[in-house]
Amino acid sequence: MRILVIEDDARTANYLQRGLSEAGHVVDSAAEGRTGLEQALEGIYDVLIVDRLLPGLDGVALVRQARQAGLQTPILMLSALASTLQRVEGLEAGCDDYLGKPYAFVELLARLDALLRTRHQLPGPARILRVGELQLDCAARTVVRQGRTIALQHRESLILEKLMRHSNEVVSRSMLLESAWDYVFDPLDNVIDKHIHRLRKKLDAGFAYSLIQTVAGMGYRLLERQPHTAEP
Known part of the structure; x- marks a missing residue:
């Protein structure tokens, strides 16, 4: 937090x-x-x-x-x-x-x-967040996707927590920056993009689709459900 x-x-x-x-x-x-x-x-x-x-x-x-x-x-x-x-x-x-x-x-x-x-209104002392197929333990900094446990770094967990609290909404890069760094931090231009890239690699390994969407010119959005695919 x-x-x-x-x-x-x-x-x-x-x-x-x-x-x-x-x-x-x-x-x-x-x-x-x-x-x-x-x-x-x-x-x-x-x-x-x-x-x-x-x-x-x-x-x-x-x-x-x-x-x-x-x-x-x-x-x-x-x-x-x-x-x-x-x-x-x-x-x-x-x-x-x-x-x-x-x-x-x-x-x-x-x-x-x-x-x-x-x-x-989160259950238990570990502050568990659940969005779709993701479950984030904010204290242990681990996320579970369809039964598979994934360890996250500190800032990765803070970024994911922000996205989960605003699931299906566009979250700007500045909002993500505010959620994981303090005022004295002097950010590099692409620090959020690099963290999102690492977060996606961890969350999406072994799955057919990514839950984090890039919204061009605006930021990122965490999908609560699998994106629909076109009918053949």
């Missing part, structure tokens, strides 16, 4: 970014409330992690303004201010969950996974 961490303490932000990246997520960060709100409103994130005490715009106000602007992204608030009243205030502002500091990183990961399961 793609996560935005809004945290002004550099040490804490680096800790979260490193741990979440090692867990297989794409992570961006913001060190100030207003900047974080602007990034959040781009609508490209699966989850926001927001510290309560932020400069410029505090976490509660940030969440409230994000919800007023119509943002539906799940939000987990982190704070050393964790009394019952403070938790209630955060939840009433629009947070989906509230985790007091200090916390165990494994609990943070579990709460993030729970937020995503609730949002996408």
